[in-house]
Amino acid sequence: MIETVIRKRIEILADTPLVRLITATIDAAGITGWSVLPVTSGKGRDGLWKEEWVTGSDKSLIQAISSQEKATRLAEALAQMLTSHGLLLTMWDVEVIRGERF
């Protein structure tokens, strides 16, 4: 049977203009990689938005996989920004193969 290990999967929802700032923080936390997915529309305390690229107020979803330890380091690095920049961070345990990469 195939060997899997447990790692953290972290997902951050953020305004698209903030993506480079956040990925720089991910890099700084020593995490090896990340991926960005588009988001079409959403609703939060600020109300509804939809494909508002033109104003830069559309969102992106940033995914990263890392060890528990680096995930905590990232969460701490982002903690202040969460409120000020309106980020949404979730993380959970996933099984990965080739876990030594992360």
Next chain:
Amino acid sequence: MIETVIRKRIEILADTPLVRLITATIDAAGITGWSVLPVTSGKGRDGLWKEEWVTGSDKSLIQAISSQEKATRLAEALAQMLTSHGLLLTMWDVEVIRGERF
């Protein structure tokens, strides 16, 4: 160390024309927000589909984060629609920061 709490992450895959119906149900369950991601192609019992925007048979992925209690309420509200409207609902526990929001 940063404080995290456990919340439910709910993801619903649905035909794009149904998105407004589902997000209205999410709102009605008292959940504070949601996000919609595009889906490019897929396969299910109805066979393969691919970028079929023109026919409205493309899909979207709706994400929401909420307390266990509201998540259950939402699942119950959507239960009948799951079969009739061909929805796919998954949910799991995630760690979030600033958990009081949800």
Next chain:
Amino acid sequence: MIETVIRKRIEILADTPLVRLITATIDAAGITGWSVLPVTSGKGRDGLWKEEWVTGSDKSLIQAISSQEKATRLAEALAQMLTSHGLLLTMWDVEVIRGERF
């Protein structure tokens, strides 16, 4: 209260030209369906990429839900490809409704 069962959610990040190969492997593992989401940009050991459709080096995220058993079968079938084709596979337990489908 609504009845949920536990299934595996598997997500595979891959180069878009490889998607058909991977979904064929999912089909072969007896899993009933899958969905593909677009990915906008990312960073890994190969460095940064961004919307490089033109070169076919953009990525897609393939999601599938299945029983534990079929998930393991899929992971085994993909194991060799993971390194050679640079795939990223994560999986975790999710609650689903209408679990008999998977």
Next chain:
Amino acid sequence: MDPTALATLTSPVILFFILGVIAALLRSELAIPEAIAKGMSLYLMIAIGMKGGVAMATSGIDGQVLSALGVGILASFLIPFGAFAALRLFARLDQVNAGAVAAHYGSVSVVTFVTATEILKVEGMPVAGYMVAVLAVMETPAILSGIFLARRGQARKHAGGELWREVFLNASVVLLLGSFAIGYIAGPEGFAAVQPVFEGGFKGVLCLFLLDMGVLAARRLMASKAVTPRLVLLGILMPLANGALGTLAGTAIGLDAGSAAALGVLCASASYIAVPAAMRLAVPQADPGIYLTMSLSVTFPFNILVGIGLIAWLARWLSGA
């Protein structure tokens, strides 16, 4: 058929549709990005709407406009009942699916109409500008009939507000009527400045859109499991019958040959944009594998390749009689 029918089949518009079909049959990965296809679809509606409005600004409103609108609305309401009967009795479809399919055949396909106007123009039977308004008003009534037929005797489902918004304010209706009004207000002088985009670009964009439609239609047909031979047959017979009746009605109320043919094409065509979205909300149990495959993969190609030509021939014959 006369030689113009062959000219039709060598027109780039039709050839690109065929290329799309061939690419899909060969299982090539060819795909026009969804955003581009959607953009082209919006463009076609805006362009056809404006051109219709400009034409009516030139020709003025007369009694024929109103009678054409009246006949169009009536046809859209009534066609689903005939279609429902045929689907139930001949194809043995259950009530819900028969109602959903019937709605598609009462409503209209914008691209079929657009292709027909291009073909009819080449054949010397130009379509009057107000027919775009007829196109717009025929989108919706059939949806109401179809929902009534599909739901008759069943418990009401929710999805109220959402559904009625989708039925009456779907993007096609808003764009067609809105651009028609803009064309009418701006008139030929206002249109001149945007003509390179909305007239010069029209036929080329239609080619690209039909390429995509060919791919989608063929891909869906290959993946289809739920469509029986009897349904395929109805997917050809219904446009023939509705097309003939529409052309007759158009001629009867005194439309010119081109406009009568266009009315016939509207009756013959089946929706695959507005109606499927409404049916997902109103009759979710109905199987898109049936209604989409019939309208997109059977009736649409039939109309593009054969139906429009037959209707044009009928309209000319009637007007010549």
Next chain:
Amino acid sequence: MDPTALATLTSPVILFFILGVIAALLRSELAIPEAIAKGMSLYLMIAIGMKGGVAMATSGIDGQVLSALGVGILASFLIPFGAFAALRLFARLDQVNAGAVAAHYGSVSVVTFVTATEILKVEGMPVAGYMVAVLAVMETPAILSGIFLARRGQARKHAGGELWREVFLNASVVLLLGSFAIGYIAGPEGFAAVQPVFEGGFKGVLCLFLLDMGVLAARRLMASKAVTPRLVLLGILMPLANGALGTLAGTAIGLDAGSAAALGVLCASASYIAVPAAMRLAVPQADPGIYLTMSLSVTFPFNILVGIGLIAWLARWLSGA
């Protein structure tokens, strides 16, 4: 106002904006795909840039170019200070939000400028090519003033490199200046081959883009909670004041009527592309629900529907005096 103002309101460009507003008010699902809207926005910047460069290649560089550039840069720097004072004192906005809003009003809206050049051309007051360069240089200074005002007396935030890249090398500035340079180098002969796309297509694309802007502006206004009546009032008074001052300044340094009006429009317009992105990075605590709603849903429609006409009238009156 003279009859040309009415001609403006029946121009397709404006009518499509109004159609978008109506569609959003009716809560129709009408939406232009994001990729298409973004593509059109890039196209408009490139086209206006090239046309400006080609025009300057024909007319040559003279002293007026430099004084127009100088006045533009100065206005972009200074307008935020006046706006900040008004927002603080009259609308009682807190420092951070007042600074962020002020930055938007000092900077410029490309589409407002583009719409103005089309309208001014029709009214017989063509805008000089170099005004595109003025447009480009006015994007950035206001961002610096706004950040200074919003952050004054507060602890420095991080986001350094990222922010300055966004401020000085945002896509609008690079594209506008780049295409301006290309138009200047290529000249009228080089431009001829690309003219069908960048000139023929221009007004049609502008129509489609304004349709989308109308939808966005109205949708945002309906969802808005944070914008008070006093802010709405300022969203109308600020473009009036800045527009009048800009037109006066333009006339004073000897610009022709069209170019003076264009400078007025630049001063009157508020950014909703480059500045919001920079503010998310520089002043993340500022509420986009305030600055975006004001610039996109109040000032932008006001300028398109009323402001440009008033400024054109003022410029003509001044030049005639």
Next chain:
Amino acid sequence: MDPTALATLTSPVILFFILGVIAALLRSELAIPEAIAKGMSLYLMIAIGMKGGVAMATSGIDGQVLSALGVGILASFLIPFGAFAALRLFARLDQVNAGAVAAHYGSVSVVTFVTATEILKVEGMPVAGYMVAVLAVMETPAILSGIFLARRGQARKHAGGELWREVFLNASVVLLLGSFAIGYIAGPEGFAAVQPVFEGGFKGVLCLFLLDMGVLAARRLMASKAVTPRLVLLGILMPLANGALGTLAGTAIGLDAGSAAALGVLCASASYIAVPAAMRLAVPQADPGIYLTMSLSVTFPFNILVGIGLIAWLARWLSGA
């Protein structure tokens, strides 16, 4: 070089490529949305295909067509062997990577070809319509050679059906041949109605596409780690050698100067659309960081900025001799 070479460098097409490179070097966020870039790429293939088909419908088929096709197929098959040897011996690349890179250089770049036809037209050396068919048939043979070279002596990998579909039915080949056939069938009369889109829009779209290519090429080069100086050198020497040989062969079989130059450009160009996708499937262990960077960031810019000019000069010199 003669003065026309300078004219080339001031053509908007080339200037937009340079603007893209500069924007990327400045690390500006400038990006054309993926869907738009993909749509433009499909458009360029369809437009060049149709124009080629229409041209051949006018000129008819003669012996030169067949010999040009034959030489093209042969060149595409053989070039990878030479490239493989150079990559192994001079750049010390391992077998798998050398085979993958070699495949790219045997195959062709549609945009390089398209740019060359525009430049050659301006220089008075128009390219014959059938060269589009040569372009289409040169896509695939090199992939077969490259896979053979990369896999020789190794265990067969799976990915069978998928791979061969990608190799023989990739979207480029289907679209180029399909539109060529449509242009041929429709002829000049059928083409007239779509001319505004497929001919009027061509050069403008090419500008926008090259802007995006400039950004991608420069961004990739900056991020590249795996490309050694020797590989960069080969990325310039291979197009020089292959371009000269192709031009010679074209002249030898009696092609006119423009078509001989186009054949040279096809040999000189390296694929970055069809081949990378096939290599991901066929030789997944090969590093895209090598083959993409070489073809997209070294050879493509070299050909656009220098190579096409040199080949044009050679072809004119040979034809004059």
